[in-house]
Amino acid sequence: MGSLEPVEKLVRELARLPGIGTKSAQRLAFHMLMQDGGLMKDLAAALLSAKERVKRCAVCGNLATERLCPICADPKRSSDTLCVVRDARDVLALEKAREFRGKYHVLGGVLSPVDGVGPEQLSIDPLLKRIKEEGVQEIIVATNPDVEGEATALYLARIIKPSGVRVTRIAHGVPIGGNLEYVDEITLSRALAGRRLME
Amino acid sequence: MGSLEPVEKLVRELARLPGIGTKSAQRLAFHMLMQDGGLMKDLAAALLSAKERVKRCAVCGNLATERLCPICADPKRSSDTLCVVRDARDVLALEKAREFRGKYHVLGGVLSPVDGVGPEQLSIDPLLKRIKEEGVQEIIVATNPDVEGEATALYLARIIKPSGVRVTRIAHGVPIGGNLEYVDEITLSRALAGRRLME
Numbered sequence: 001m002g003s004l005e006p007v008e009k010l011v012r013e014l015a016r017l018p019g020i021g022t023k024s025a026q027r028l029a030f031h032m033l034m035q036d037g038g039l040m041k042d043l044a045a046a047l048l049s050a051k052e053r054v055k056r057c058a059v060c061g062n063l064a065t066e067r068l069c070p071i072c073a074d075p076k077r078s079s080d081t082l083c084v085v086r087d088a089r090d091v092l093a094l095e096k097a098r099e100f101r102g103k104y105h106v107l108g109g110v111l112s113p114v115d116g117v118g119p120e121q122l123s124i125d126p127l128l129k130r131i132k133e134e135g136v137q138e139i140i141v142a143t144n145p146d147v148e149g150e151a152t153a154l155y156l157a158r159i160i161k162p163s164g165v166r167v168t169r170i171a172h173g174v175p176i177g178g179n180l181e182y183v184d185e186i187t188l189s190r191a192l193a194g195r196r197l198m199e
Numbered sequence: 200m201g202s203l204e205p206v207e208k209l210v211r212e213l214a215r216l217p218g219i220g221t222k223s224a225q226r227l228a229f230h231m232l233m234q235d236g237g238l239m240k241d242l243a244a245a246l247l248s249a250k251e252r253v254k255r256c257a258v259c260g261n262l263a264t265e266r267l268c269p270i271c272a273d274p275k276r277s278s279d280t281l282c283v284v285r286d287a288r289d290v291l292a293l294e295k296a297r298e299f300r301g302k303y304h305v306l307g308g309v310l311s312p313v314d315g316v317g318p319e320q321l322s323i324d325p326l327l328k329r330i331k332e333e334g335v336q337e338i339i340v341a342t343n344p345d346v347e348g349e350a351t352a353l354y355l356a357r358i359i360k361p362s363g364v365r366v367t368r369i370a371h372g373v374p375i376g377g378n379l380e381y382v383d384e385i386t387l388s389r390a391l392a393g394r395r396l397m398e
Contacts, residue, residue, distance in 0.1 A: 004253070004262055004263070004264060004268075004269065005264070006245070006248045006249040006251075006252045006253050006264060007249060007253055007262060009245045009248065009249070010245040010246060010248075010249040012245075013241050013242045013245040013246075014242070014245075016238060016241075016242075017227050017230065017231070017242075018226065018227070018230050019223070019226070019227075020227075024218070026288065026291065027217065027218070027288070028216050028217070028218075028219075029249070030262075030286070030287060030288045030291075031216065031217050032216070032246070032249075033249065033253055033262060033287075034286065034287075039215060040246045040247070040249065040250040041246075041247070041250060042212050042215075043212045043213070043215075043216075043243075043246055044242075044243040044244075044246040044247045044250075045243075046205070046208045046209040046211075046212040046213075047209060047212075047231075047239045047240075047242055047243040047246075048239070048240070048243045049205045049208065049209075050205040050206060050208070050209040050228070050231075050232065050239065051239040051240060051243075052205075053205045054203070054205050054206055054232055063203055063206060063229075063232060064203070065203060065204070065205060069203075070203065087229070087233065088229060088232075088233075089225065089226070089229045092225065092229075
């Protein structure tokens with residue numbers, strides 16, 4: 001397709017997205033070019049509008065269109081309990097569970113010496129400041145249950161505990177709807193260790 | 200995320216793309232929002248530029264930025280042989296094989312009565328006109344080897360043959376690097392029926 005430069009450029013840009021290789025990018029680009037509707041214009045407009053209007057919440061680091069994100073701005077949510085997560089996507093996931101009524105704190109990553117991410121690269125100082133200023137009673141560490149997430153949880157527990165604030169970790173175990181047969185051994189051993197009395 | 204309207208809009212637009220569900224769309228949107236670089240602006244610009252500059256080749260129906268696509272405009276490609284394909288993506292795939300030196304004809308779909316696609320909906324009249332006017336010697340039908348593709352190939356053979364032009368079909372068989380064990384029985388029976396003498 002020697003000189004179809006705009007198509008090639010579109011494919012290159014789409015292929016920069018995570019999980020989209022050149023083949024998928026081609027498929028997407030051709031799909032959009034075959035359609036007569038406003039698909040491409042609408043997507044371009046949505047990209048530019050999001051790029052321009054979405055920023056970070058000045059308090060928790062979640063995505064926001066104002067200075068504060070909808071959760072920090074909500075007077076019905078209390079700062080008694082802060083749920084610490086890796087990024088804004090995790091806030092969205094937890095909000096869908098409709099269980100947590102406190103506020104969040106977005107770290108902006110997890111500790112990962114290999115990738116050069118130390119405590120200074122994460123939003124940990126602002127977290128300590130919030131703990132002091134907002135009268136926080138409990139920190140729920142909801143980082144992912146992988147090596148980096150666990151290390152980050154341990155690190156946070158170690159530096160927050162001296163201030164007398166309760167630090168808890170989300171439960172690990174067999175997911176609802178899961179099948180014991182297909183659950184890995186580490187999850188199973190966590191599920192056993194974390195067993196609870198049935199009342 | 201109640202009021203994060205620009206994010207939700209971006210997710211909705213991304214989820215309109217084929218093979219991208221709401222979950223993937225969220226992942227893509229958040230990935231882009233987390234990045235500080237020009238990813239979103241670049242993608243938006245590529246979309247708008249492609250939307251504006253890419254059209255169909257006036258002769259073969261392939262994607263083009265001028266009146267003719269790069270292949271129809273290439274004086275080194277001959278019209279002796281036309282390769283008939285479903286859409287512009289197939290042109291790209293065949294061009295990568297660097298085997299074919301003739302020109303293409305893009306049908307814009309395949310016969311599919313269930314979806315209401317009959318011969319009138321495809322670029323078949325222009326194909327017949329090209330056969331007459333460009334002195335075509337052979338038509339290679341390179342539609343996919345599925346029910347609609349085969350039906351389209353049979354239909355084309357039936358209407359083109361009376362004009363005395365050779366109509367051929369691309370070979371079906373075991374793909375290179377494939378494993379007999381995992382190849383379906385229809386492909387295997389085609390591979391046997393299409394066997395060639397080793398010289």
